[in-house]
Amino acid sequence: MSGNRDDGWDRIADAPDAPVRAAPTDPKKLREKLRRSGFAYLQRYSASEAHFSGLMDRKLRRWETAGYVALGEARAADLVAALTSEFRELGLLDDAGFAASRVASARRKGASRLKIALGLRAKGVDGELARTAIEDEGTDETVAALRFCRRRRIGPWRRGERPDRDGLNREIATLARQGFATQLGRAVVLLSREDAEEKLGVI
Incomplete structure (x- = not known):
């Protein structure tokens, strides 16, 4: 929040x-x-x-x-x-449950491990507890990056033709600002729509 x-x-x-x-x-x-x-x-x-x-x-x-x-x-x-x-x-405060809920919600939206960890830290969640919640949730970082691309309509979900090198670098930079590694960002934005949807289990 x-x-x-x-x-x-x-x-x-x-x-x-x-x-x-x-x-x-x-x-x-x-x-x-x-x-x-x-x-x-x-x-x-x-x-x-x-x-x-x-x-x-x-x-x-x-x-x-x-x-x-x-x-x-x-x-x-x-x-x-x-x-x-x-x-x-009374069970009204439960840091483990709070962290698990936040991680699940953030991963569905395509948040990176780093962004989630920083968000949990800002909410006062212990670092080890945050790491455990992220690991237990289990979403692969590539899947999270693809979900983010789909929400933002970049990479495999961009409209129109694949952009030039500068355009691709801007998309990679967008992913990097969300906490995704540059190498991962480059691999993701170069995927075809079909391959990306297959990785997400859409087809």
């Missing part, structure tokens, strides 16, 4: 309701408000533990800046850690 819809949700859902305003230091009411906010978020979006924790921490900071709550730094960290642990135990 880069450029992320969840960030917009966070801004809209930022202000706490009346019970917290009426008792800003009441631990029970504050925990419950944060729990409701976190649960509402996870009903709409998936998240890694790190991303969710950061989101809840920023929410508490904004509440404090607005004067809705009075928190010390250690107390805010404890609240977020407790909520994250609770949601993990």
Whole structure:
């Protein structure tokens, strides 16, 4: 979710309701408000533990800046850690499941291993867990590159005749910017439509 819809949700859902305003230091009411906010978020979006924790921490900071709550730094960290642990135990936060879902979705769209790994890192997923999710998903990098070409209508799916060397290099560069190796990009853009579709199992 880069450029992320969840960030917009966070801004809209930022202000706490009346019970917290009426008792800003009441631990029970504050925990419950944060729990409701976190649960509402996870009903709409998936998240890694790190991303969710950061989101809840920023929410508490904004509440404090607005004067809705009075928190010390250690107390805010404890609240977020407790909520994250609770949601993990309930199965609402599952980094392995989150990573597997993200990898599967990205591979269907033709994302490279590198692009997926960087995206998972940005969402706070552990590097080893990300690598395992990518390997377990099993899509070959050539297949991913072909899926990307098909979506962008380049390489075997370009319209018209095969371009000159400069045109081919532009297509290879497009693939390279997506994280595909140059050698792979060159091989892919030179494939015929028939060979490419056969590799994808279309025919």
